[in-house]
């Protein structure tokens with residue numbers, strides 16, 4: 001059996017919807033106290049209220065994690081309300097599509113700023129508090145897109161998601177002496193608002209390309225995050241876990257016939 005994580009202080013970035021909301025609720029179910037981070041205060045507040053209705057503890061924090069001030073504000077909120085930080089789920093991300101020939105420098109920089117710089121800033125802002133615990137946990141939401149696969153329109157996104165893994169591997173070495181682990185989840189296509197916004201055709205074609213013939217759920221990713229955050233995963237660091245229903249496996253479409 002896994003040891004209880006009840007009472008642990010958890011920051012989840014990008015927790016107002018999608019995968020982050022699923023992670024926040026899963027940790028709350030496990031008895032953790034959750035800092036719900038997003039730029040939209042109203043959406044973050046609704047998630048915190050949902051968690052309170054479930055009997056959990058959550059504080060909404062409005063912060064842009066692509067900025068130093070935003071990352072510092074979320075870490076400060078965790079200290080103020082929960083007395084420290086045990087677990088950071090660096091999940092916030094954006095995935096606007098643009099083909100390379102049409103992509104502006106501003107579009108490239110925005111994706112890098114949120115997905116990659118935001119991961120660095122979130123980790124750095126939480127480092128002192130994670131170190132105090134002697135068993136801090138960092139879980140990064142990367143993607144199969146970039147580290148393993150590609151998709152037209154997402155060269156900047158894929159680069160940012162692969163970049164997160166490069167960051168993580170050196171971070172794992174730097175943080176190990178403090179007892180902090182850092183690992184990454186690589187989701188396949190997960191049914192979230194962000195993905196639904198790409199349209200029903202995209203959703204249907206993606207489901208048909210997955211050996212399990214369904215898109216993933218936010219709970220599928222949240223369970224993996226909970227595992228990486230567990231006491232029992234304390235000797236795992238710098239690693240990746242693909243959660244994709246087998247999506248990256250087929251050599252060609254014929255493999256799915």
Ligand code: NAP
Pocket residue numbers: 013014015016017018019020037038039040041043063064065066091092093094095114118141142143144186187188189190191192193194195
């Ligand atoms: P989503 O539904 O669009 O939610 C994104 C979350 O991030 C929202 O809470 C959003 O809230 C927040 N956010 C965005 N920019 C932010 C910023 N600068 N500062 C703070 N919060 C910010 O996306 P999702 O599908 O759940 O994706 C979550 C993560 O999973 C991302 O890292 C994504 O790359 C990764 N992922 C998703 C899939 C998938 O199939 N959905 C697959 C692979 C990987 P605000 O807009 O209010 O800030």
